Amino acid sequence: MNKTLTLIPLLVGACWVTACSDDGEQGLAGTDGLNALTSASALAIGHEQCALGGQLLTSGIDLNANGSLDTEEVNSELTQYMCNQAVGQLTASLIGRYQSGVYGLSAAEIVDYHVMSQRIFVVNAKSGKVDVLEASSLNLDDAVIGAGALALNNLTKVTEVDVAADLALKRLGGVNSLSIYGDLLAVAIERADDKGNSKQGRGYVAFYRLDDSGEAELIQQVEVGYLPDNVTFNRDGSLLLVANEGEPNSAYTLDPEGSISAIAITDNIPDPTAIELSFNEFNLGAAREAEISSLIKINGPGASVAQDLEPEYIAVSEDNHKAYVSLQENNAIAVVDLNQMRIESILALGLKDYGLEHNKIDASDKDGQVNFVAYKGVYGMYQPDTIQSYQWKGANFIVSANEGDARDYDGFSEEVRADDLILDAAHPQLAAAQDKTQLGRLKVTTSMGDTDNDGDMDNIVSYGARSFSIWDEQGNRVFDSASDFSRITAAVLGDNFNNNNDENKGDSRSDDKAHEPEALALGKIADKYYAFIGLERNGGFMIYDISNPFDVSFVDYVVNRDFDAEFEIDTDTGEVSGDATLVGDLGPEGMKIISAQNSPTAEPLLVIGNELSGTTSVYGLGF
Structure with missing residues (x-):
């Protein structure tokens, strides 16, 4: 796929799709006295069309004359993505x-x-040397x-x-x-140390x-x-x-x-x-x-x-x-x-709340896709x-x-998959935690999450x-x-x-x-x-x-x-x-x-x- 050194720049770019006239101006003629409208909405960083974010411009005719561009009025052939690219950035x-x-x-x-x-x-760590x-x-x-x-x-x-x-x-x-x-x-x-433990002596x-x-x-x-x-x-x-x-x-x-x-x-x-x-x-x-x-x-x-x-x-x-x-x-x-x-x-x-839309994650390596979801009741330690x-x-x-x-040793491990946890019956991810394409495979701790000390997990903490x-x-x-x-x-x-x-x-x-x-x-x-x-x-x-x-x-x-x-x-x-x-x-x-x-x-x-x-x-x- 990507074989090159990827340098992704940032610059407000030019028109991409259609609806750009020869002089670069955007425009759409009205029809039968109806107004032509253009709507702009922000694209977040990571959008599939604009990796660095930008703007989505949609256009169409205001058929119901309500002064706003409704979804059914959008002409998809005139959609433009104005992607951020690089000018003057490091x-x-x-x-x-x-x-x-x-x-x-x-x-x-x-x-x-x-x-x-x-x-x-x-x-050069394991050699005991510095190159x-x-x-x-x-x-x-x-x-x-x-x-x-x-x-x-x-x-x-x-x-x-x-x-x-x-x-x-x-x-x-x-x-x-x-x-x-x-x-x-x-x-x-x-x-x-002198008992054969490889890292446990004073350095x-x-x-x-x-x-x-x-x-x-x-x-x-x-x-x-x-x-x-x-x-x-x-x-x-x-x-x-x-x-x-x-x-x-x-x-x-x-x-x-x-x-x-x-x-x-x-x-x-x-x-x-x-x-x-x-x-x-x-x-x-x-x-x-x-x-x-x-x-x-x-x-x-x-x-x-x-x-x-x-x-x-x-x-x-x-x-x-x-x-x-x-x-x-x-x-x-x-x-x-x-x-x-x-x-x-x-x-x-503290904990990062993966139930918030701006913190959503892909929690599975078995879903076969890029799949970001906001999971209420799921958290991450910053660590x-x-x-x-x-x-x-x-x-x-x-x-x-x-x-x-994680602490994951032969003598003690806190690490399990989410589907191994006993969750509180009211947990919002009770079903998702048993699905390997959703939360089931997420690696989590058994040492945090039981907030009421009743033996089941009220939060899933990764x-x-x-x-x-x-x-x-x-x-x-x-x-x-x-x-x-x-x-x-x-x-x-x-x-x-x-x-x-x-x-x-x-x-x-x-x-x-x-x-x-x-x-x-x-x-x-x-x-x-x-x-x-x-x-x-x-x-x-x-x-x-x-x-x-x-x-x-x-x-x-x-x-x-x-x-x-x-x-x-x-x-x-x-x-x-x-x-x-x-x-x-x-x-x-x-x-x-x-x-x-x-x-x-x-x-x-x-x-x-x-x-x-x-x-x-x-x-x-x-x-």
């Missing part, structure tokens, strides 16, 4: 790409950029589209940082995250000094919490923050506490020890127990609150006073006061993965990519929100992209919307978090703030203008994937059946905006690490 053009040749083994995840050397650093790519030769004139974009491989890997070997510690595992500030590179690596952060050519020298190694999953420098480089996820083992017999580590950096030298911020005060019977809302999902068997909370990603406010930490499995965000170095609050994000922060009018806002995640959101500092949602992502990808990709990323099988994810917004980057370009949101399953990314969080607008959807290619990737072994070399980019995991000031092209760039395809792609951003 565009993204693929100019650089590196193919590692490693599929399904997380060979390209989190990315960052070193200004002095003009090199891109990429987490280093040369970006100095990037050129905006090298933009490619179509088959050229799928095959592009013009970036060179010049070296690698072998973190596991450099630390020389037993039981080290995969690299999970990295961050660069000035000439400091910080890398998080997980560690097994480490390795600090490297980067010289002007990008060569890395290990200068410090700091023990942090259990399973460090994200590292983030604050805005002035005086502090490194670490989100320690503290995942349980597969049997769920060991569940380390989640925490946040803070490593001070003085005169560009990292401290040898970290401060650890614990959630113990929120445990049952502890001083702050009452602050845990019932909308914060705490459901690990026998787990304390501190064990159950799993920090995923950290964003620092522009004023450098606050850090925001996504607690993905718990459907919450922790707020950290960086001046007092304490956890200020835990914000419950953000990546979060970022920016300011508007001096106030801090949090932007979240609402991927969703994972993720299929969107991105903007929140104020108190956790109030001020914007959500509603069903935009689903409607846009359905309009552009047709039957390939909600596709998985390990094979081309059409609609295979509608029942399971759909396209899964995961990666997220914010950039200020030409005095406007833009959000770039990567869709893990479908591939590609959305662009939104978020300059005003109360007046957000969609800009573009860009995807570099061949949905006709026959391939399948085994994510356990990395084995590939078929030819994946020309499939394109699969599974955007990490994103980084390079400002024009720091860019090798003197224009802003977007760098993306694509986990499944093991590719790193670079887009030039311009107008």
